[in-house]
Amino acid sequence: MKRRFYPLLLALLLVLLLIPGWAAAASSATEETVSLMIGGQAVTPDVPPLIKSGRTLVPVRVIAEGLGADVAWNEATRTAVITKGSQQLSLTLDSRTAQLNGKQVKLDTAPVISQKRMLLPLRFVGESLGITVGWDSSSRTVIANETPQVTLNGRAPEKAIKLYQVSDTMYVAADAVAEQVGQKGFAWSRPERGMTIDSQLVLPLKQVEDELGGSIDWNQKKNLVEIERLNHLTGVEQDGDRVHINMKLPVQANAFVLTGPHRIVLDLPQTALTDDLVEELKQKEQAASTGESEDRQQAASADDEDEQSAEDSDSYNDEQQAAASVPEEEPLIASLRYSQYSASPETVRVVIELNQKSAYNLAYTKDGIEVKLTPKPKKTGYLIVVDAGHGGKDPGTLGVAGNHEKDYNLAVANKLIALLKQYPEFQVVPVRTTDVFYELSERVAIANEMDADLFLSIHANAFPKPTTGGTETFYYNANSKTFAQVVHKYLQGATQFPDRGVKASGFYVIKNTKMPAVLTETGFLSNPQENALLTSSEFQDKIAKALAAAIREYYQSYQ
Amino acid sequence: MKKSLMIGVAAFAVLLLAGCGQNATPAPQPTTPVEQPSGNKTDPSTTEPTLKKQLVTVYYSDSDLMELQKEEQEISFAEDIEKYKKTLALLGKPVKADAHFPLWKDFQYHSLTFADGTLTIDADSKNQYNLGSSGEGMAVDSLKETFFQFPEVKQIVILEDGKKTESLMGHVDISQPLTRDK
Numbered sequence: 244m245k246r247r248f249y250p251l252l253l254a255l256l257l258v259l260l261l262i263p264g265w266a267a268a269a270s271s272a273t274e275e276t277v278s279l280m281i282g283g284q285a286v287t288p289d290v291p292p293l294i295k296s297g298r299t300l301v302p303v304r305v306i307a308e309g310l311g312a313d314v315a316w317n318e319a320t321r322t323a324v325i326t327k328g329s330q331q332l333s334l335t336l337d338s339r340t341a342q343l344n345g346k347q348v349k350l351d352t353a354p355v356i357s358q359k360r361m362l363l364p365l366r367f368v369g370e371s372l373g374i375t376v377g378w379d380s381s382s383r384t385v386i387a388n389e390t391p392q393v394t395l396n397g398r399a400p401e402k403a404i405k406l407y408q409v410s411d412t413m414y415v416a417a418d419a420v421a422e423q424v425g426q427k428g429f430a431w432s433r434p435e436r437g438m439t440i441d442s443q444l445v446l447p448l449k450q451v452e453d454e455l456g457g458s459i460d461w462n463q464k465k466n467l468v469e470i471e472r473l474n475h476l477t478g479v480e481q482d483g484d485r486v487h488i489n490m491k492l493p494v495q496a497n498a499f500v501l502t503g504p505h506r507i508v509l510d511l512p513q514t515a516l517t518d519d520l521v522e523e524l525k526q527k528e529q530a531a532s533t534g535e536s537e538d539r540q541q542a543a544s545a546d547d548e549d550e551q552s553a554e555d556s557d558s559y560n561d562e563q564q565a566a567a568s569v570p571e572e573e574p575l576i577a578s579l580r581y582s583q584y585s586a587s588p589e590t591v592r593v594v595i596e597l598n599q600k601s602a603y604n605l606a607y608t609k610d611g612i613e614v615k616l617t618p619k620p621k622k623t624g625y626l627i628v629v630d631a632g633h634g635g636k637d638p639g640t641l642g643v644a645g646n647h648e649k650d651y652n653l654a655v656a657n658k659l660i661a662l663l664k665q666y667p668e669f670q671v672v673p674v675r676t677t678d679v680f681y682e683l684s685e686r687v688a689i690a691n692e693m694d695a696d697l698f699l700s701i702h703a704n705a706f707p708k709p710t711t712g713g714t715e716t717f718y719y720n721a722n723s724k725t726f727a728q729v730v731h732k733y734l735q736g737a738t739q740f741p742d743r744g745v746k747a748s749g750f751y752v753i754k755n756t757k758m759p760a761v762l763t764e765t766g767f768l769s770n771p772q773e774n775a776l777l778t779s780s781e782f783q784d785k786i787a788k789a790l791a792a793a794i795r796e797y798y799q800s801y802q
Numbered sequence: 803m804k805k806s807l808m809i810g811v812a813a814f815a816v817l818l819l820a821g822c823g824q825n826a827t828p829a830p831q832p833t834t835p836v837e838q839p840s841g842n843k844t845d846p847s848t849t850e851p852t853l854k855k856q857l858v859t860v861y862y863s864d865s866d867l868m869e870l871q872k873e874e875q876e877i878s879f880a881e882d883i884e885k886y887k888k889t890l891a892l893l894g895k896p897v898k899a900d901a902h903f904p905l906w907k908d909f910q911y912h913s914l915t916f917a918d919g920t921l922t923i924d925a926d927s928k929n930q931y932n933l934g935s936s937g938e939g940m941a942v943d944s945l946k947e948t949f950f951q952f953p954e955v956k957q958i959v960i961l962e963d964g965k966k967t968e969s970l971m972g973h974v975d976i977s978q979p980l981t982r983d984k
Contacts, residue, residue: 632972637972640934648934683968683969684968702934703934704934704936704937705932705937706863706903706933706936707903711865717935717939743868748935748939749939751969751973755975764936
């Protein structure tokens with residue numbers, strides 16, 4: 244049964260084989276067929292279009308009739324003068340120099356004579372005359388039509404939006420629309436209903452309207468396309484450590500952080516406040532101007548979010564004083580504000596002012612945006628970041644017993660953390676307490692963002708030669724040298740391995756941290772004697788004690 | 803057996819031709835001006851490639867991972883890019899194998915390119931180095947010393963599988979190009 248299937252399959256494959264071969268042969272020939280779609284109508288000129296150096300050349304008549312231009316032919320100079328509205332273009336046979344409104348311009352392809360007809364480069368002529376020209380490579384069709392005027396929420400769009408007419412359907416450069424209504428990278432659900440013109444996805448207006456929301460109207464008489472897709476902010480609500488930004492249509496917020504005080508700012512593109520919110524803001528402003536208000540910070544506009552605003556900084560000083568007099572548990576969110584930040588184009592700004600530095604995460608929901616805040620731990624003491632080098636997918640160096648550096652680093656780090664925690668004046672922050680991977684930049688960020696006082700990275704060395712050994716301590720920035728010397732004194736004292744010294748080297752974690760930072764290479768896992776000691780728990784205790792003693796000495800003597 | 807072989811051959815041929823088809827149909831792109839390659843700099847000459855010989859200084863570790871040691875070795879090459887590739891290969895092969903330890907032994911890379919003063923090495927992420935920070939520091943130093951002997955090399959960019967990376971072995975910052983200063 245199955246066997247009879249094979250010849251059939253083989254035949255099918257051979258047929259498949261023939262098609263691309265045939266297509267390739269046909270297209271490598273000079274006469275490739277090209278279709279023309281002009282003003283929505285398929286046009287078949289008496290002399291077929293030519294493709295020359297990647298340009299489509301069409302008979303003069305196509306341009307004259309299809310694009311509504313006047314063409315005058317000067318036999319003596321062999322020049323065609325094409326006029327459309329206020330645009331005038333002169334093209335000379337076999338010449339790559341043309342005149343556009345009296346100025347010289349260069350062509351990629353010169354006009355040619357084919358079957359006694361003058362053929363002109365369609366895109367060049369079209370675009371010179373203000374016509375939209377596009378190439379659909381899948382159907383090998385050149386599409387040309389009058390360029391419609393486009394408005395986006397009543398204004399000219401910031402970036403041009405291309406439109407192509409095929410029969411009675413207008414296609415629009417879909418991603419350009421999505422981007423300019425605040426939906427950059429929009430995932431179209433039915434892209435197959437469109438075409439790819441000049442490498443861009445174009446979709447019928449109706450489909451863009453359906454998928455993005457809002458309305459798109461095409462007034463064929465006025466040659467006008469109006470895109471109305473204005474989002475409205477309906478409210479901003481706090482829910483614990485979350486903030487809900489309620490909107491009528493989805494847009495992507497442009498979010499950023501301002502400091503002093505810590506603020507998370509979200510700009511909502513193509514968005515207006517609802518009338519209710521506008522009214523609310525007005526009332527709050529009035530209340531603020533009449534009575535001295537406590538809810539001034541709650542209310543009012545976020546217009547004053549630029550740093551140069553004097554009024555802005557005044558109000559923050561007031562708040563800071565108020566905060567200082569009440570050192571009780573503060574709420575995470577100090578205030579929520581919103582305003583019509585820009586009227587042209589409409590942009591709403593939402594400001595979340597925080598009492599505590601926080602990371603934030605935006606989730607887009609069907610009702611708008613949910614901002615999840617994760618407060619960063621506050622500094623409560625002399626802050627030491629302990630970094631167990633490598634981890635997870637990065638094992639570090641390999642020991643002679645098949646042991647991994649990441650495990651040694653973690654064991655010593657955890658022992659050190661336990662020792663340091665005995666001192667109430669110390670706040671100890673480990674990078675990792677388990678076998679997980681952190682990027683070097685993440686290790687640095689932990690220390691820098693928490694404004695740590697010390698950074699200690701624990702490592703173990705390796706080298707192909709098994710007799711190589713010793714203890715080595717690295718620093719990079721000048722503010723770290725003393726700490727490195729103290730650490731090395733204790734560490735080498737504990738290991739009694741050969742003293743490789745204190746060296747300056749630009750390792751990532753000690754180069755990019757701002758506080759005194761040191762990287763230790765306790766010994767060589769590639770050295771059998773040293774590895775035997777480094778893998779023993781007692782020896783690791785000794786190392787951890789030495790490192791803790793070094794930190795104590797540095798804290799007491801140099802801080 | 804035979805039939806499945808035939809099908810395999812046919813399938814292969816389809817793939818092959820499909821590939822050819824793509825090459826053979828230059829999609830006319832009326833949008834952007836067609837870039838006319840203004841004549842390749844290296845004209846395909848029919849003459850025999852003349853091999854240039856050059857002495858290069860290559861750096862290795864001493865036997866204790868304390869200091870860089872240099873060796874002079876001779877390379878021959880036809881084109882400059884081979885000069886860099888052969889030099890990089892030498893970083894893994896000291897002549898005095900007893901006294902000098904290579905820091906780039908068995909180093910695998912996807913590509914090595916040179917343009918506008920920048921030497922770009924795209925390392926394979928599967929490399930196993932087994933060096934600590936001391937060794938990685940010295941490895942990067944040996945690479946810098948070795949390639950900066952060529953006056954035209956102004957900076958070295960190390961990528962991993964085509965992408966920027968923080969570090970090769972988890973210590974030295976290579977997120978920025980390696981430069982001659984420092």
